[in-house]
Amino acid sequence: MQQRSLGSLSVSLVGLGCNNFGGRIDLEATRKVVDAALDAGIQFFDTADVYGGGTSEELLGKALGERRSRVVIATKFGAPRSASDGLKRGSAAWVQRAVESSLRRLGTDYIDHYQLHFPDPEVPIEETLGALHLLVQAGKVREIGCSNFGSTRLFEAAERAEQGSLTPFRTVQNRFSLLHREPEAKVLPACEKLGMGLIPYFPLESGLLTGKYRRGEEIPEGTRLAAFPADQRGRFMSDDKLAAVERLAQYAEDHGHTLLELAISWLASCPVVTSVIAGATRPEQVHANAAGCGWELSASERNEIANLVGTGGE
Numbered sequence: 001m002q003q004r005s006l007g008s009l010s011v012s013l014v015g016l017g018c019n020n021f022g023g024r025i026d027l028e029a030t031r032k033v034v035d036a037a038l039d040a041g042i043q044f045f046d047t048a049d050v051y052g053g054g055t056s057e058e059l060l061g062k063a064l065g066e067r068r069s070r071v072v073i074a075t076k077f078g079a080p081r082s083a084s085d086g087l088k089r090g091s092a093a094w095v096q097r098a099v100e101s102s103l104r105r106l107g108t109d110y111i112d113h114y115q116l117h118f119p120d121p122e123v124p125i126e127e128t129l130g131a132l133h134l135l136v137q138a139g140k141v142r143e144i145g146c147s148n149f150g151s152t153r154l155f156e157a158a159e160r161a162e163q164g165s166l167t168p169f170r171t172v173q174n175r176f177s178l179l180h181r182e183p184e185a186k187v188l189p190a191c192e193k194l195g196m197g198l199i200p201y202f203p204l205e206s207g208l209l210t211g212k213y214r215r216g217e218e219i220p221e222g223t224r225l226a227a228f229p230a231d232q233r234g235r236f237m238s239d240d241k242l243a244a245v246e247r248l249a250q251y252a253e254d255h256g257h258t259l260l261e262l263a264i265s266w267l268a269s270c271p272v273v274t275s276v277i278a279g280a281t282r283p284e285q286v287h288a289n290a291a292g293c294g295w296e297l298s299a300s301e302r303n304e305i306a307n308l309v310g311t312g313g314e
């Protein structure tokens with residue numbers, strides 16, 4: 001498994017998104033998924049304090065057990081749905097409280113990568129950065145990142161970090177996939193300029209880019225989108241997207257690969273991407289995803305593929 005740098009850390013090019021833990025899958029199934037990830041060379045795990053209402057962190061910690069020091073754990077704080085007792089999500093007081101809760105749930109005394117889940121427009125970014133910097137100095141956190149940030153906020157945060165001699169955000173975690181290419185316009189160029197990495201979320205569009213959902217066919221039972229209320233499926237699934245999936249699957253087949261390999265390798269071949277944190281509910285998915293980054297795509301092939309799906313914005 002290739003590694004990429006995340007500040008001072010080294011992470012596997014395919015990571016594991018852990019938002020199914022404690023929600024769609026229980027501890028026993030989480031153990032199997034985590035074991036499969038480690039077997040497949042995945043050592044980067046991305047979770048958040050709000051996933052499964054906190055149980056994702058707990059289950060991840062339990063499943064890793066004594067192997068914790070061999071892996072890189074990324075978690076997040078500051079989602080709008082966090083129970084913050086009236087504190088502002090990006091405030092120093094909330095950061096101090098949230099980190100202790102995450103450390104306890106994960107069963108560890110340090111977090112490798114700590115990310116602000118969503119911007120908090122009510123708190124100056126220098127306050128959040130200042131609180132995170134203290135955590136880095138205290139050894140509770142090794143690197144920091146942000147999520148759901150646009151380019152203006154990225155530049156602002158970088159400037160404030162530099163002015164205050166504070167630890168900068170090393171990565172931004174935003175939705176990015178072959179079917180959602182919004183970051184290409186401004187966020188990717190901002191990352192390049194600032195020397196930051198991009199961690200794409202929903203890299204498989206919740207499973208659409210695995211090819212298991214097909215135009216004109218029933219949604220397979222037991223899948224994530226089958227569990228979604230019908231009126232919320234449009235966020236991932238539409239006639240246009242399913243038609244694009246068909247074109248992508250054909251391209252992959254014509255080149256001797258699968259749609260899954262195309263979806264993961266297309267992201268992995270973007271140098272700014274730090275790690276493709278695909279989620280999974282079963283060990284065989286993890287093994288397939290880990291093997292999915294081996295198709296080396298040139299810049300012209302990446303463009304050719306992107307042209308099959310248009311701009312990919314929503």
Ligand code: NAP
Binds near residue numbers: 017225260277
């Ligand atoms: P995803 O990676 O696009 O899709 C994951 C789902 O795809 C799995 O739950 C599984 O669905 C299916 N799948 C995965 N591998 C498969 C395979 N090889 N074959 C068939 N199906 C497969 O979506 P995600 O897990 O939501 O996103 C990745 C990670 O990004 C999350 O886990 C989370 O850590 C992070 N995230 C962050 C934010 C943010 O705001 N920062 C938002 C969303 C997600 P089934 O359930 O059908 O098995």
